Amino acid sequence: MIRYICRRVLLIIPVLLGAVIIVFTINYFSTANPAMIKLGLSASDPAKLAAMEAQMGLDQPYFVQLGRYLLGLLRGDLGQSYVYDKTVAELIASRIPNTLRMSIGAILLSIIAGIPLGLLAALRQNTAVDYATTTFAVLMNAMPGFLVAVLLMIIFAVHLKWFPVSGVDSWKSFVLPVIASGIGPITQNARMTRSSVLEVIRQDYVRTARSKGIEENKVIARHILKNALIPIITLIGSSLGTCLAGAILVEMIFNIPGMGMLINSSIMSQDYITVQSCVLVCAAVVTIMNLLTDLAYAAVDPQIRAQYAAGAKKRKPHPGAAVP
Amino acid sequence: MDNTAKNNKGAVPAKLKKRSNMGEIWHRLCTNPVAVVCMAYLTLLILAIVFADFIAPYDYKAANLKARFQTPSLAHIMGTDDFGRDLFSRLLFGGRTSLLVAVIAVAIGIGAGMVVGAACGYFGMLVDNLLMRLMDIIMAIPGMLLAICVSVSLGPGVVNTALAIALGTIPMIARQLRSSTLLIRNQEYIEASRQFGAGSARIILTHVIPNTLAPIIVQASLYIGGSIMAIAGLSFLGLGVKPPTPEWGNILNNGLDYIYEASTRWHVILFPALIIVVTMLAFNLLGDNLRDAMDPRMRK
Amino acid sequence: MNLLEIKDLTIRFDTEAGSVHAVNGVSLSIEQGETLGLVGETGAGKTTTALGILRLIPDPGKIVGGSILYKGEDILAKSEKEVLDIRGNEISMIFQDPMTALNPVMTVGAQVLEVIEQHERCTPEEARRKTVSILGKVGIREERVDDYPHQFSGGMKQRVVIAIALACNPKLLLADEPTTALDVTIQAQVMHMINELKKEFSTSMLLITHDLGIVAASCDKVAIMYAGAIVECGTLEDIFDHGAHPYTLGLFGSLPRLDVKVDRLTPIDGLMPDPMDLPQGCAFHPRCPRATDVCRAENPGAAELSPGHQVRCHLASTHPGP
Numbered sequence A: 001m002i003r004y005i006c007r008r009v010l011l012i013i014p015v016l017l018g019a020v021i022i023v024f025t026i027n028y029f030s031t032a033n034p035a036m037i038k039l040g041l042s043a044s045d046p047a048k049l050a051a052m053e054a055q056m057g058l059d060q061p062y063f064v065q066l067g068r069y070l071l072g073l074l075r076g077d078l079g080q081s082y083v084y085d086k087t088v089a090e091l092i093a094s095r096i097p098n099t100l101r102m103s104i105g106a107i108l109l110s111i112i113a114g115i116p117l118g119l120l121a122a123l124r125q126n127t128a129v130d131y132a133t134t135t136f137a138v139l140m141n142a143m144p145g146f147l148v149a150v151l152l153m154i155i156f157a158v159h160l161k162w163f164p165v166s167g168v169d170s171w172k173s174f175v176l177p178v179i180a181s182g183i184g185p186i187t188q189n190a191r192m193t194r195s196s197v198l199e200v201i202r203q204d205y206v207r208t209a210r211s212k213g214i215e216e217n218k219v220i221a222r223h224i225l226k227n228a229l230i231p232i233i234t235l236i237g238s239s240l241g242t243c244l245a246g247a248i249l250v251e252m253i254f255n256i257p258g259m260g261m262l263i264n265s266s267i268m269s270q271d272y273i274t275v276q277s278c279v280l281v282c283a284a285v286v287t288i289m290n291l292l293t294d295l296a297y298a299a300v301d302p303q304i305r306a307q308y309a310a311g312a313k314k315r316k317p318h319p320g321a322a323v324p
Numbered sequence B: 001m002d003n004t005a006k007n008n009k010g011a012v013p014a015k016l017k018k019r020s021n022m023g024e025i026w027h028r029l030c031t032n033p034v035a036v037v038c039m040a041y042l043t044l045l046i047l048a049i050v051f052a053d054f055i056a057p058y059d060y061k062a063a064n065l066k067a068r069f070q071t072p073s074l075a076h077i078m079g080t081d082d083f084g085r086d087l088f089s090r091l092l093f094g095g096r097t098s099l100l101v102a103v104i105a106v107a108i109g110i111g112a113g114m115v116v117g118a119a120c121g122y123f124g125m126l127v128d129n130l131l132m133r134l135m136d137i138i139m140a141i142p143g144m145l146l147a148i149c150v151s152v153s154l155g156p157g158v159v160n161t162a163l164a165i166a167l168g169t170i171p172m173i174a175r176q177l178r179s180s181t182l183l184i185r186n187q188e189y190i191e192a193s194r195q196f197g198a199g200s201a202r203i204i205l206t207h208v209i210p211n212t213l214a215p216i217i218v219q220a221s222l223y224i225g226g227s228i229m230a231i232a233g234l235s236f237l238g239l240g241v242k243p244p245t246p247e248w249g250n251i252l253n254n255g256l257d258y259i260y261e262a263s264t265r266w267h268v269i270l271f272p273a274l275i276i277v278v279t280m281l282a283f284n285l286l287g288d289n290l291r292d293a294m295d296p297r298m299r300k
Numbered sequence C: 001m002n003l004l005e006i007k008d009l010t011i012r013f014d015t016e017a018g019s020v021h022a023v024n025g026v027s028l029s030i031e032q033g034e035t036l037g038l039v040g041e042t043g044a045g046k047t048t049t050a051l052g053i054l055r056l057i058p059d060p061g062k063i064v065g066g067s068i069l070y071k072g073e074d075i076l077a078k079s080e081k082e083v084l085d086i087r088g089n090e091i092s093m094i095f096q097d098p099m100t101a102l103n104p105v106m107t108v109g110a111q112v113l114e115v116i117e118q119h120e121r122c123t124p125e126e127a128r129r130k131t132v133s134i135l136g137k138v139g140i141r142e143e144r145v146d147d148y149p150h151q152f153s154g155g156m157k158q159r160v161v162i163a164i165a166l167a168c169n170p171k172l173l174l175a176d177e178p179t180t181a182l183d184v185t186i187q188a189q190v191m192h193m194i195n196e197l198k199k200e201f202s203t204s205m206l207l208i209t210h211d212l213g214i215v216a217a218s219c220d221k222v223a224i225m226y227a228g229a230i231v232e233c234g235t236l237e238d239i240f241d242h243g244a245h246p247y248t249l250g251l252f253g254s255l256p257r258l259d260v261k262v263d264r265l266t267p268i269d270g271l272m273p274d275p276m277d278l279p280q281g282c283a284f285h286p287r288c289p290r291a292t293d294v295c296r297a298e299n300p301g302a303a304e305l306s307p308g309h310q311v312r313c314h315l316a317s318t319h320p321g322p
Helices: A002-027 A034-042 A044-053 A062-074 A086-121 A130-141 A145-159 A172-201 A203-209 A215-253 A261-269 A270-299 A304-311 B002-011 B019-030 B033-050 B085-125 B127-142 B143-154 B158-185 B189-197 B199-238 B246-256 B261-265 B267-294 C045-051 C080-086 C108-119 C124-137 C154-166 C184-201 C212-218 C236-242 C246-253 C293-297
Strands: C004-015 C018-030 C035-040 C059-068 C091-094 C172-176 C204-209 C223-228 C229-235 C303-306 C309-311
Touching: A002 A270, A002 C223, A034 A044, A034 A270, A062 C059, A086 A130, A086 A215, A086 A261, A086 A270, A130 A172, A130 B267, A145 A172, A145 B033, A145 B261, A145 B267, A172 A215, A172 B143, A203 C108, A203 C293, A215 B143, A261 B143, A261 B199, A261 C293, A270 B127, A270 B143, A270 C184, A270 C204, A304 C035, A304 C154, A304 C236, B002 C229, B019 B033, B019 B267, B019 C080, B033 B267, B033 C045, B033 C108, B085 B127, B085 B199, B085 B246, B085 B267, B085 C018, B127 B158, B143 B158, B143 C172, B158 B199, B158 C184, B189 B199, B189 C091, B199 B246, B199 B267, B199 C124, B246 B267, B246 C223, B246 C246, C004 C045, C018 C045, C018 C059, C018 C204, C018 C223, C035 C045, C035 C212, C045 C059, C045 C204, C059 C108, C108 C124, C154 C172, C154 C184, C172 C184, C204 C212, C223 C236, C223 C246, C229 C236, C236 C309
Parallel strands: C035 C204, C035 C223, C091 C172, C172 C204
Antiparallel strands: C004 C018, C004 C059, C223 C229, C229 C309, C303 C309
């Protein structure tokens, strides 16, 4: 098991490195000239511009620039903002707590709302509850998160005045944003749980469990849910990306100073180095989360645990795993 | 017990029969009310967008500051926006942009994905390993953030926005095509055609791609829905296709500036939002139903 | 008094495509300590009958008629809670496929422990001790109690399934083809073990199988099932030596024999009828070599050839078996 954990941790290094290179390269081919942005109006002077370009190292070849950037990253240096007199790391550090709060809230919500909903729909298959859940899921799947945010805001903040319209004054400020950025993952979890439970419910071992004379709620908790949740763990891991991306748009509606607002204002002020770094930080968070998911997966499913303990490489699909 | 035995009978030859079953799939789609409604809506939408020049009652660019924020009436069936422009006309032309970007994005995504996937299957080993790791890395970056990054770098515009959105879909298509290639490569008829001297390239072109096309078409429907959402998201961030070129996302975004006056100016939010949601719903449901119609397990 | 007496049990699956008549008026009885073999082709409704006894028919199946008297009380009339006390405790079931019958994310010990905790009042230590002891009886050593099912072979898994079934000393064991999924060498071992344990606990058993060899070795009585109905039942001797129903005779005709030299086995022509569309009259008539017009028109009632030997065939009384 420890060997497995070590291997998985080591494996994310090339992924992170790759992500940095890709994002850096995309930015390298940008049509915008950072030196020009940094100088603002005085960029019209070619001498000043050339001096700034040299100072920022823009006159160096691609690989030198990339190397410098990577070396900087190793020291935790994400670069200097083009616009503010601050390092990008400072900017992000001041904004990331709000975004993480929202994303983690959204993930928790997607678990405590999505899984029971899907379970209920599966256990009451082809009843009104099932149809309502499925319809809700299909509908919400077609709604961009920021639109849900707008709807929630108009109804609960502007009209009913239950929650503040914007800002981060108290926990109340986070209620609507968390719901809005969690709505996608909630419906995904509900759909996945439903199909996974329906798959597991047909398995022979559930019949064995029933033949033991144990109560239905024990059959559900011990035998159905425990197996059905295995594929859902993967989904929860990958939903962090969705939550983060959703949170970025939702923040702007509720005026929450997080990564989303930072990305947006950086786009507006052409502070592209900050945009690039935000994307990288999010990618890193998602990658680490996926790693944790994989480890959780191994902890829950004894078959996978055993395979890794034995040093086997291949992951066998779990019998309860369903295709969404 | 009795039931499962019966259902299993029809399940075996799905992969190979797929093409000859096109007629049957189409038939099943036509008898499914949800799919029919989706197809009817999308056909109508596409016709309206293609013939927008003839249908649009007003010039979508013509501002009329005397007629700002008019609620829907006979003259302006969806009302007017903050410049007094006819919202219905703008949405028609905006749909042209939105769908165009979405279609280009999906075409790029599928095209590049197929090339990568086929290359993995064709060259094998080293190339396969390198390309697949690259795909893994791209997938590690959330799609929306990647699109933001590319869009920032390339600047606004139809093709650039399409590229930004397409990049995230390439790995998924590539993976699918690669696994199909590996699956098909080991089948006996491939063995047979190899015996007759067919090379890998020929096998990929004549066997692999035709066999994977059908599921990829299904994916395309789902990806178009997703792309429309992504375009709207980019517009919302001030990226993507910029005004004055009308596009559903920027029309909606423009409307959202008036969110606090929603009680009197609701139409500038409602109609763009509605058309985005309904169109996405149509593409998603059509994709879902197409997949079900193609699923051999659903056959009786 | 019979331990179990099933009368006219009828089970139907109402699907969108139509009604599946899985079990049509099955009657059978089992005495204390007795083993009844339920024999028939796949799809004859044997498993459904057994699941019916435990009221575990999967959706959309329903028991639409008949009664199941266990110790003189109708199981079908009991509340869900009363049935829970019977399942796994008084009546338990061994399932056909050991590969899928165990929960992959629970240790085998926990799966046995679960039944004991449910039905017996005892401390956790006692339950654990009982678990180890019953697993020991089926030949699973103590150090393997906390292993997961995927760490066991098929035969070992079936031993666990048997341990689960026997954990609470049931009065009646429903064994659904307990050896079909196992290797031939393991089959004999497992069957031997079941018989030994059955003797030890003086349990009655309903043994579902299509293996006539196992029937001959383990059963006291035999019931032959075809298309959801018992076509013939009687003692082992009645069926094996004086079989009267053409289907019974057909089953034996398709068996290789050591004592008689035959050039060719004679299989029964045709297939089981679709339970969604049973033929008029006797369900067996389309495959019966001796079918007459009466067979095509009327479903035969049960006729008693000798005490306890019943047959449902128009021809049985006029053309007794060889």
